[in-house]
Amino acid sequence: MVDFAQLATFQAVIDTGSFEAAARELHVTPSAVSQRIKALERSVGQVLVRRAKPCVATPAGEALVRFAGQVALLEREALAQARDGTRVSIVVNADSLHTWFLPALAAVPGPQYELHTDDEHYTADLLRSGTAMAAVTADEEVVQGCRIERLGSMRYLACGKNTQAVILYDRKDRLQHRIWPDKSDTPVHYVPSASAFIEAIRLGLGWGVVPEWIAREDIAAGRYEDLGRHLDVPLYWQYWRIGSAVLEELTAAVKAAAAPYLKS
Structure with missing residues (x-):
């Protein structure tokens, strides 16, 4: 059985990046933090924290990061009426955020939302690390401990006035190369x-x-002009499988908000 004081201490170390900062947050000594982490690692038989600057979870520790976040979410939901509400962290690709996603949040106004953005092919990584509780992702592989719902496909059109250069969102963005591979050497x-x-x-x-x-x-x-090429990118909604009323309500809102914009 997990010791919840040890689990909270582990989460504090990962969130703050150091044993000393976690001690200040928890109002205990750094020695107490170290002892709790060592005890937790002994109980699971794995090194959970990479002692670096900042401290990060090891691959074995990432599962506990998710678990600690799930416990915290359920606790906040139980205490929401007495406190200031539930905080839900979500990672979503920029195009969904710019087009259809925000109405889903507006339809479930109770929680406090913390949004992260990343390329749709990488958003599931934040679920795996425990940073996000839910994700809009192009990854159809179900993250351990999560449920998945297919939302539909976002259709992209190749557009422009000038085909002598290509515009990418960032260095992870590969959509342009997929839709028009002949122009992969374009500036x-x-x-x-x-x-x-x-x-x-x-x-x-x-x-x-x-x-x-x-x-x-x-x-x-x-x-600008339609350059005559298109690409359909399937999108999925993955979220923690923990019986959270907030996540279930948000899932329904996300599916409803996506439906008019995504192809089935």
């Missing part, structure tokens, strides 16, 4: 903002892939 601009990315295409800085519902409006208005 690249990196624009890590969903709205600025689209504005750069409108201004003729280069070509890029744009979510269909935004692209159709811009093409009709003559802001």
